Amino acid sequence: MEIRINCHSSICIRDTKTVYFDPFKIEKESHDADVIFITHDHYDHFSVDDIRKVEKEDTVYVIPDCMYNLLGGENVVTMNPGDKGVVEGMDVMAVPSYNPNKPFHPKAKGYVGYLVRIGGKIVYVAGDCDRNKDNEKIRCDIALVPVGGKYTMDYREAAELVNRIRPELAIPTHYGDLVGDKDAGKKFAELLDPSIEVQLKI
Numbered sequence: 001m002e003i004r005i006n007c008h009s010s011i012c013i014r015d016t017k018t019v020y021f022d023p024f025k026i027e028k029e030s031h032d033a034d035v036i037f038i039t040h041d042h043y044d045h046f047s048v049d050d051i052r053k054v055e056k057e058d059t060v061y062v063i064p065d066c067m068y069n070l071l072g073g074e075n076v077v078t079m080n081p082g083d084k085g086v087v088e089g090m091d092v093m094a095v096p097s098y099n100p101n102k103p104f105h106p107k108a109k110g111y112v113g114y115l116v117r118i119g120g121k122i123v124y125v126a127g128d129c130d131r132n133k134d135n136e137k138i139r140c141d142i143a144l145v146p147v148g149g150k151y152t153m154d155y156r157e158a159a160e161l162v163n164r165i166r167p168e169l170a171i172p173t174h175y176g177d178l179v180g181d182k183d184a185g186k187k188f189a190e191l192l193d194p195s196i197e198v199q200l201k202i
Contacts, residue, residue: 006023006026008177013118013123019090019118021144022038033055034088035061036062037061038061038064039097040109040127041064041067063079079092079112081095081112091117095134096111097112097135098132104128105127111127111128113125113127113129121141124144125144128174131153136164141169142169143162143167144173147188149184155185162196163192163196167196169197170188170189
């Protein structure tokens with residue numbers, strides 16, 4: 001399995017399927033996406049121009065139910081927090097993604113992160129959130145979590161969350177571009193339990 005962070009929270013995972021999460025600032029058109037997951041409707045996570053660069057004729061889109069009016073139609077799967085399903089042969093669960101004490105991503109909006117089984121591993125893509133009572137219950141093999149602060153948890157809070165849920169591999173996101181200093185990923189890595197592998201974005 002290949003996991004690449006394009007920038008910010010724009011993630012591409014390649015295994016038997018090519019899967020994108022929140023494509024953003026895509027430099028080259030690839031039109032290779034089997035599935036595109038969107039976590040919420042903010043411009044840095046839902047960019048139609050960037051979706052067009054990676055989508056192909058039979059791409060399947062997975063979006064929060066609250067976004068149906070923005071991207072509804074054929075090949076679109078809508079999910080509320082807690083919903084489960086199978087998309088292109090992959091087990092998928094939408095999980096709540098929110099800030100408990102900030103106004104940016106209220107729980108009532110229905111924004112989501114995803115648990116997706118890819119290549120025999122359960123991958124958790126957190127979306128924009130702080131540590132909360134829902135993501136503290138996550139069980140996964142690979143965790144991609146925001147570390148930039150302000151709109152999401154910072155690197156300290158993210159490290160606390162990851163040390164609690166104990167994935168095999170942790171990958172920091174949402175820093176070094178629009179928000180969060182470029183060293184946030186390294187600072188996050190320094191606070192993790194040594195048993196947890198870390199991959200920093202290229």
